Every structure is written in C-alpha cells, then in structure tokens.
Amino acid sequence: MTEEPLKQPALRVEGVRKSYGQVVAVDGVDLVVAEGEFFTLLGPSGSGKTTLLRLIAGFERPDAGRIELGGRDITSLPPYLRDTNTVFQDYALFPHMSVADNIAYGLRVKGVPKQARVKRVQRALEMVRLTGLGNRRPNQLSGGQRQRVALARAVVNEPEVLLLDEPLGALDLKLRQEMQIELKQIQKEVGITFVYVTHDQEEALTMSDRMAVLANGRIEQVGTPVEVYERPTTEFVAGFIGISNVLLRDGVRFVVRPEKIRMLAEGEQPEPGMVVESGQVEEVIYVGMSSRYLVRLDRGEQLVAVRQNMDAVGDSRRFEGRPVRLAWTPDHTYVLDTGR
Amino acid sequence: MLDVVRRPRRKGGGAVPFSALFWRLPGLRSLLLLTPPLAWFVVIYFASLVLLLITAFWTIDPFTAQIIQVWNTDNFARIIQEPAYRDIIGRTLLLAALVTLTDALLAFPFAYYMARIASRRMQTFLFAAVLLPLWASYLARVYAWILILNHSGVLNWSLQSIGLPPANIGYTNVAMWVVFSYIWLPFMIVPAYAALERVPESLLEAAGDLGARRWRAVRDVVLPLALPGVVAGSIFTFSLTLGDYITPVLVGGAGSTFIGNVVFNNIGIANNIPFAAALSMVPVAIMAVYLVVAYRLGAFEAM
Numbered sequence: 001m002t003e004e005p006l007k008q009p010a011l012r013v014e015g016v017r018k019s020y021g022q023v024v025a026v027d028g029v030d031l032v033v034a035e036g037e038f039f040t041l042l043g044p045s046g047s048g049k050t051t052l053l054r055l056i057a058g059f060e061r062p063d064a065g066r067i068e069l070g071g072r073d074i075t076s077l078p079p080y081l082r083d084t085n086t087v088f089q090d091y092a093l094f095p096h097m098s099v100a101d102n103i104a105y106g107l108r109v110k111g112v113p114k115q116a117r118v119k120r121v122q123r124a125l126e127m128v129r130l131t132g133l134g135n136r137r138p139n140q141l142s143g144g145q146r147q148r149v150a151l152a153r154a155v156v157n158e159p160e161v162l163l164l165d166e167p168l169g170a171l172d173l174k175l176r177q178e179m180q181i182e183l184k185q186i187q188k189e190v191g192i193t194f195v196y197v198t199h200d201q202e203e204a205l206t207m208s209d210r211m212a213v214l215a216n217g218r219i220e221q222v223g224t225p226v227e228v229y230e231r232p233t234t235e236f237v238a239g240f241i242g243i244s245n246v247l248l249r250d251g252v253r254f255v256v257r258p259e260k261i262r263m264l265a266e267g268e269q270p271e272p273g274m275v276v277e278s279g280q281v282e283e284v285i286y287v288g289m290s291s292r293y294l295v296r297l298d299r300g301e302q303l304v305a306v307r308q309n310m311d312a313v314g315d316s317r318r319f320e321g322r323p324v325r326l327a328w329t330p331d332h333t334y335v336l337d338t339g340r
Numbered sequence: 341m342l343d344v345v346r347r348p349r350r351k352g353g354g355a356v357p358f359s360a361l362f363w364r365l366p367g368l369r370s371l372l373l374l375t376p377p378l379a380w381f382v383v384i385y386f387a388s389l390v391l392l393l394i395t396a397f398w399t400i401d402p403f404t405a406q407i408i409q410v411w412n413t414d415n416f417a418r419i420i421q422e423p424a425y426r427d428i429i430g431r432t433l434l435l436a437a438l439v440t441l442t443d444a445l446l447a448f449p450f451a452y453y454m455a456r457i458a459s460r461r462m463q464t465f466l467f468a469a470v471l472l473p474l475w476a477s478y479l480a481r482v483y484a485w486i487l488i489l490n491h492s493g494v495l496n497w498s499l500q501s502i503g504l505p506p507a508n509i510g511y512t513n514v515a516m517w518v519v520f521s522y523i524w525l526p527f528m529i530v531p532a533y534a535a536l537e538r539v540p541e542s543l544l545e546a547a548g549d550l551g552a553r554r555w556r557a558v559r560d561v562v563l564p565l566a567l568p569g570v571v572a573g574s575i576f577t578f579s580l581t582l583g584d585y586i587t588p589v590l591v592g593g594a595g596s597t598f599i600g601n602v603v604f605n606n607i608g609i610a611n612n613i614p615f616a617a618a619l620s621m622v623p624v625a626i627m628a629v630y631l632v633v634a635y636r637l638g639a640f641e642a643m
Contacts, residue, residue, distance in 0.1 A: 057549060058548075059545050059548075059549075078548070079545070079548040079549050080548050080549075080550075080551050080552055080553055084549070085549055085550065086545075086546070086549045088542050088545070088546060090540070090542055092540065092542040092543050092545065092546035093546075094543060094546070094547075094560075094561055095565070096561075096564045096565055105547070105550050105552075105560070106550035106551055109547075109550055109551040109552045109556065110551050153550070154549075157550065157551075
C-alpha cells in the first residue's frame with residue numbers, strides 16, 4: 001500500500017466473496033484499478049463477472065471482503081451513496097421519461113440547478129451524438145441509440161468509476177464494432193475510470209488498458225491485452241482467449257497460437273531455429289479473410305493453424321486430406337503453469 | 341413402372357384438410373371467432389342501449405301511465421332542475437370517487453408487497469386471499485358487514501369492550517363507503533399487481549444507481565409506471581359503485597339513495613320507464629367521460 005503513494009487507485013477490491021446458497025459466485029477476488037483506466041472483466045457466463053460488478057455498484061452485498069472507491073471504504077454503503085454509475089445490460093432506461101429527462105435524472109436527484117442540468121445534458125447528448133433527440137421517448141429509439149442514452153445517463157454524473165455490464169451485448173456485430181471504438185474514444189475524452197464486463201474476448205482485447213480474466217468466481221489472470229494474449233499463465237486463459245493449441249513435449253506443456261504456425265509448402269525449408277512437425281490436414285474452415293486448418297499431427301494432437309487467403313490459393317479446402325508440415329519458432333510459444 | 345405424373349406430396353397424405361382453409365384464408369378464422377360475440381354484442385347489448393337512449397326522450401301520461409312516444413327532453417330537464425336528483429347524482433358520484441380513492445390507497449402498498457417483496461409462496465397465498473371472497477355471494481358479504489356495523493354488531497361490541505364509545509356507523513353513508521371499499525378492493529388489487537409486476541427490477545436499480553433513495557425511486561419510477569394499472573382498477577371500482585343499488589338498500593340509511601335506486605323505483609314502483617331510462621343515461625355518460633380520461637392515462641395498455 002505504501003509503495004505507490006502518489007497515485008491513488010480508483011477502485012480497490014480485497015478478498016471479496018459472494019455466494020447464493022451453495023453456489024459461490026465470487027470467490028475471493030482482489031483487484032486494483034487505476035485512475036482513468038479502462039479495465040475489463042472478461043469471463044464466460046457464470047464466471048462471476050457480473051456479480052463482481054454488481055458488488056462494486058452496491059446492488060449486492062459481499063459475504064466477505066472490502067471494496068474501496070478512491071481510498072474510501074464503501075463496502076457497507078448502498079448504491080445511492082456510492083460514486084459509481086452503471087450502464088445496464090438491458091439499458092434500464094425509464095420508459096416514461098424523455099431521453100433528456102433520463103439523462104438528467106441523476107443530476108436532478110442530486111439537486112443540480114436546472115440551468116446547469118440542461119447544459120450538462122446537452123453536452124452529454126452531443127458526446128454520444130444524439131443531439132436533437134432529447135425529446136424522444138426511449139421506445140422511439142433504435143437499440144444503438146438506447147445504448148448511447150444509457151451511456152450518457154451514467155457519464156453525465158461524472159462518477160469516480162463507471163461500471164458497464166455487457167453494454168454492447170444486445171447490438172449486432174457491425175454496430176458493436178463501431179460502438180467499441182466510440183466507447184473507447186468517449187472514455188479517453190472524459191477520463192473516467194471504466195470497469196467493463198464482457199464475455200467477448202475480442203472486445204476485451206481491443207478496448208482494455210488492462211483486463212482480468214475470470215473463471216468460476218476467481219481471477220485467472222490480470223494484465224494488459226498483449227500480456228494476456230501473448231503470455232497466458234493458465235490453460236483456461238489460453239483456451240478462452242483465442243484459439244490455443246496445447247502441446248506436451250518433453251514434459252513441458254506449452255501453447256502455440258494458430259497465427260504463429262507456418263504451413264510449409266512442399267520442399268520449403270523452415271527458417272533456422274524453427275520446430276517442424278508433420279501431420280495431415282483434416283479439415284479446412286473457410287472464414288473469408290483467412291482459413292483455419294485443422295491438422296492432425298503424426299504424434300496424435302490436433303492443431304489449428306490460421307493462414308490468410310492472400311495468395312492465389314483459390315479454394316483453400318482443396319488442402320483437405322493432404323499431408324503437411326507445420327513450423328513455429330519456440331520463442332512464440334509459452335509454457336503453462338505446471339500447477340494446474 | 342415409373343409414375344410420371346408427379347403429384348404434390350402431403351405430410352398427412354389424402355385430401356386437403358379442413359384446417360388448411362384457415363391457413364389460406366386468414367380472415368376466416370377471425371370471422372368465425374368474432375361473429376357470435378359480436379352478434380351478441382350488437383344485437384342484445386348495443387341495441388338495448390340505443391332503445392334505452394330513445395326511450396329516455398319519450399314520456400308517460402301521468403294518469404294512464406302509458407308511454408307517449410313523442411320526442412321531448414322533459415325527463416332530462418327534470419333531472420337537472422330538481423335538487424333531489426342533483427343530490428342523488430352528486431352523492432353517487434362522490435361515494436364512487438371516495439371508494440375508488442380508498443381502494444387505490446389500500447391496494448397500492450398491498451399490490452406492491454405482493455408483486456415485488458413477497459416470496460412465491462406468499463404471493464400465491466395472498467392471491468388466494470384476495471380472490472377467494474369473490475367466490476362468496478355479493479349479498480352474503482354485504483350481510484356480513486351488516487352484522488359488523490349494526491348498532492349491536494361486532495364493531496360496537498369490540499369498541500365497548502375496550503372502553504370506547506360506540507361508532508354507530510351502521511345504515512349511514514359511512515357504512516356504504518366501508519362496504520363498497522371492501523367489496524371492490526380485489527378489482528383494484530389485481531390490475532395494480534399486474535402493472536407493478538411488469539416494472540423491471542433493473543429500473544429501480546438504475547434509479548438507485550443514479551442516487552435516488554428507495555422511496556424516491558418508487559415515487560419517480562414505480563409509481564408513474566404502475567399508475568395505468570391503478571387507473572385500470574379504478575374503472576372497475578368507480579363503475580361498480582356508480583351502478584350499484586343493492587348496498588345502499590342494505591347498509592345505507594335514509595339519505596343514502598343512489599342513482600340505481602331511483603332507476604329501480606321508477607321501473608318497479610312508479611312505472612315511469614322513460615324517466616328511468618333518462619336517469620340511467622347519467623352513469624353511462626359519466627363512465628364514457630371516465631373511460632376517455634383513463635384511456636389518455638394509458639390504462640388500457642395496463643389491462
């Protein structure tokens with residue numbers, strides 16, 4: 001605690017536990033999120049990420065542990081006394097209020113004078129590019145627009161930490177990708193600390209400054225997207241983020257990412273230092289930009305290799321059933337914790 | 341050997357089933373479903389209402405009590421001009437409004453508890469408790485109240501046994517207010533419950549998240565969203581009270597005459613059916629206005 005006296009963390013979670021009857025949803029989580037950080041909680045459904053977010057927001061009370069916001073213990077405070085705001089998965093917009101009234105609600109409750117309120121709502125509408133739609137009702141908006149209103153309603157209060165519970169989950173792929181970029185820009189612009197829950201690995205990798213991978217109510221790994229993707233410490237993380245090929249060679253378990261595997265053409269020599277294994281292409285999955293090759297190694301394991309459809313390969317599926325040699329650089333592999 | 345004529349194969353085989361007709365002619369289904377009730381509605385109900393309206397503009401010969409089918413507005417003039425009728429209409433309206441308000445105030449917290457706080461089992465139990473009295477005859481329930489509110493009834497007996505003066509509200513308008521409020525309460529609780537149950541919990545969480553304490557969240561979010569349900573319930577409590585003529589006879593006193601009682605008397609005793617028709621147009625008109633207001637408040641989406 002005394003090592004970093006200069007920068008107060010925005011959020012600190014210590015040994016937080018929450019169980020519902022026999023089910024342990026959050027099982028002793030420790031977390032420190034720095035001021036202004038875009039921090040993602042990534043995990044499959046049932047990993048406890050949403051429960052953790054709800055514990056931070058105050059909708060649930062932890063069985064054990066401590067939650068600090070800006071250095072202040074908020075563990076026993078109800079949601080309305082916490083300086084956090086939430087963007088809900090279903091947006092939870094008030095259907096009987098206009099868009100502007102929805103956004104103004106938090107300010108109104110806090111007694112911000114009307115003039116200042118109107119100004120801030122206007123700015124928030126501009127920020128989410130909904131200027132002029134303030135008089136609409138939520139049910140007159142599209143899904144993407146509602147999402148923006150939910151974001152504006154939370155951000156306008158300038159909370160210490162903004163909590164987002166799978167905010168893009170209900171949007172279609174294209175809109176989701178647009179919103180990912182926009183959300184990140186807004187976060188940079190307002191400088192508020194974001195804690196973002198998602199089950200989408202790509203979303204976590206593209207948006208986060210740092211991320212925590214959760215499974216079964218525990219944190220598996222915390223780090224920057226590059227760290228987590230390139231150097232996963234557990235097999236779960238390796239498997240959950242991207243496709244991983246786990247191999248056991250000479251008593252060491254390690255992972256090779258599909259994009260690091262080279263498929264050697266007939267007679268092609270591997271680069272010096274590369275490891276070469278041979279096998280047979282079992283199946284080719286064409287995914288547009290690239291193709292995924294499922295290769296059965298002669299030593300038994302199945303590996304996935306990805307190759308861009310860049311040359312005049314034509315139909316990549318013609319490789320099915322052919323023998324192939326795979327090569328990779330040992331530097332591009334990483335060893336998994338043996339403890340697991 | 342080859343069957344050259346290829347006939348469309350059917351899953352069931354054989355001829356086109358009758359039910360496929362509904363698929364081909366979607367309008368047919370609606371027609372068949374709606375014709376009997378619509379015929380009933382138009383012929384029996386709507387036609388009687390029109391007849392009633394027409395009769396209201398007729399009059400009777402005061403000596404022979406024969407209906408004179410001459411178009412005039414004497415009946416309506418009499419209703420407006422005679423203070424006695426104005427009083428009766430005013431009393432009926434006031435009591436209907438009072439009963440509606442009482443039921444709304446009683447039903448809302450009860451329905452709120454049922455919809456948002458009670459456990460599943462408690463919910464079922466409360467539902468049964470609310471709906472069970474509707475199985476008993478209306479008359480039996482009113483008579484039960486007579487036993488309670490009587491001068492020597494349970495209420496006075498209880499008050500006296502703890503040393504308080506008797507209430508003596510039997511056979512007064514207060515008794516009517518109590519009995520009506522009791523009898524129509526389920527009609528308010530059920531729609532209020534339905535409306536409250538439909539308010540997602542996440543809206544309350546969102547309000548709390550934005551800084552509203554619980555009561556404020558309820559006031560700002562739950563109340564406006566549940567209001568259509570309460571208005572829907574008020575249509576029942578208001579119209580049922582407005583049209584009642586049994587409770588005033590059984591638990592009311594000398595000054596408890598309702599519109600319904602006057603209508604009843606004019607049909608059965610005075611035999612002045614045109615006047616009865618004119619007077620019964622009053623609650624019809626009041627309800628028409630009420631329904632328009634209720635519609636504006638979104639009550640029909642809540643039902």
